[in-house]
Amino acid sequence: MSAPSDKAQTAFAQLPLTDILQRNIAALGFSHCTPIQAKALPLALEGRDIAGQAQTGTGKTVAFLLATFDHLLRTEPTGPDGQPRAVIVAPTRELVIQIHADAEPLARETGLRLGLVYGGTGYDSQREQVAAGVDVLIGTPGRLIDYFKQKIFTLKHVQVAVLDEADRMFDLGFISDIRFILRRCPEPTQRRNYLFSATLSHRVLELAYEHMNNPTKVEIEPEQVTADRVRQSLVHVGNEDKLPMLVGVLRHTGATRTMIFVNTKRAADIVERTLRGNDIEARTLSGDVPQKKREQLLARFRSGELAVLVATDVAARGLHIEGVSHVINYDLPQDAEDYVHRIGRTARAGAEGDAISLCCEEWVYSLPEIEAYAGIKIPQLPDADSWMAQDMKPPLPRPPRAEGEQRGGGGRRRSGAGGRGQRGSARR
Structure with missing residues (x-):
């Protein structure tokens, strides 16, 4: 089911968000929704699952964060304190860091604890943060699965599951990891589900219909690509x-x-x-x-x-x-x-x-x-x-390689489920 097109501007104040979220939005200087927010947020706040097509920079992150926070603030936890109530999965370190940075001011004074995990650094500190208790866990697939297998947290009580840049999950070979995570959450009908992707291709929609509860498609018009x-x-x-x-x-x-x-x-x-x-x-x-x-x-x-x-x-x-x-x-x-x-x-x-x-x-x-x-x-x-520069100087010499260092190739490195339990997984 596709959402109707509505090009009229929608003010955040018109949306039935909790008062604390409205105050946080106003404090950030946000007044009106971007197109993806105007289409996705009203449906999400009605309780519908969303499969959204949106490019980076269109405001999709704020859309799924507001929908997630609003639901958590209006409902009681289903599990013990400290276990994740929402899990937000994205394919790269930079993206999860940015999602967390966007989430912090929106979650101010809500009491929701945010956790951030990703590969390449901070293994023990991230582990301790999650073990201390989080409500919203944001991370890359490999590091999430690593800590999950160590029983640092459980996914049994997740009330909201978010996949950002689902198409990129396929490109980077993370799709088996994503299915691993989602199959350990409650059934799709027992949680809210939000998926965003640059394109709603057949493979992305197949993932959506497999792991979501009759999602509503929300797409930006082609002229906005x-x-x-x-x-x-x-x-x-x-x-x-x-x-x-x-x-x-x-x-x-x-x-x-x-x-x-x-x-x-x-x-x-x-x-x-x-x-x-x-x-x-x-x-x-x-x-x-x-x-x-x-x-x-x-x-x-x-x-x-x-x-x-x-x-x-x-x-x-x-x-x-x-x-x-x-x-x-x-x-x-x-x-x-x-x-x-x-x-x-x-x-x-x-x-x-x-x-x-x-x-x-x-x-x-x-x-x-x-x-x-x-x-x-x-x-x-x-x-x-x-x-064209006619006086271009030659490139600087290549610095000597450190002992034991190997020169890498130019291809994309893919990560599958086989490397999930290692510290270096999901570096992207």
């Missing part, structure tokens, strides 16, 4: 000219805070070393960067100390960094959905931004699919040929 405040453009360039063009684009656009997306770690390495060799401060964020270093890089980027962040697609989802002026696709993504997620890192929170794609011989074949999915013909950047 890409942010309307993102100015998109492209440059056709030969493989050998990509680096000079990239340096030239950065020099000519006046980019203040830029994310550059690449398809492989090898490309990230050469891009970072080339930019640094040309006096452009840049660092790489990829899946194998240790968690502590990842957080330090993101903090430097958010503060403006770091001008350019080179990223593989592991960083394309779940990052909410205000003030990103430019997104540059050094490599066109192979998946059209990834293009939308990448350019969604700019023009956030009502701001404007630019997305520039370098279309080379190796990756240009993705362009027709990207344009069809986004529903636009991406214009060519005028006079871009004159921007």
Whole structure:
């Protein structure tokens, strides 16, 4: 069953949320719902399960957090104190950290205890936090299952289950982990269920109907697939000219805070070393960067100390960094959905931004699919040929590897149920 379309603005004050949630919303300066919130929240507050299609940056996190908190505040716990009443599962470390950051001000003075677990760092401290008791447990699949198998918590008393970016769960090989978690919760009819995904594909809907209670589909109209405040453009360039063009684009656009997306770690390495060799401060964020270093890089980027962040697609989802002026696709993504997620890192929170794609011989074949999915013909950047850096310096030398370190490949690392009990699982 699909929800009716309603483009009229909906004020949060019109929604039957508990008083404390209304006060917290007002304190954050929120007045009116985004489209996904306006469609999903009234249905969720009526008690319906939601299968929602929404891109990152559209407000879906606030939608499922408000629905979850409201239900928990209106109902009594079904289990002993300290056991999770809600579980929110997302595929990457950055996304669960952001969900937790969004949840804290909304949960203020509600008495709800929030827990956050993810791989790569803080194993013992996270374990102790969950053991001390939580009401809302937010985490990546591997770390959740690890602690569950140690009997640190039970899922028998979960009253709300949330899956965020369900399509990404499939992409990263987490779907068996998700089924493991959901099958240990109460039956779907005994809990509220909210699923959000960039696309409601057949595989996502199959998951929804298997583990939810007759969910209502809520979809954003196709014209809202890409942010309307993102100015998109492209440059056709030969493989050998990509680096000079990239340096030239950065020099000519006046980019203040830029994310550059690449398809492989090898490309990230050469891009970072080339930019640094040309006096452009840049660092790489990829899946194998240790968690502590990842957080330090993101903090430097958010503060403006770091001008350019080179990223593989592991960083394309779940990052909410205000003030990103430019997104540059050094490599066109192979998946059209990834293009939308990448350019969604700019023009956030009502701001404007630019997305520039370098279309080379190796990756240009993705362009027709990207344009069809986004529903636009991406214009060519005028006079871009004159921007190419003619005086580009060579890349900095590659730093020596530490003893025992192996150079990684460029492919995506997938995690399945077989590695669930290890500390290093679910690093993404």
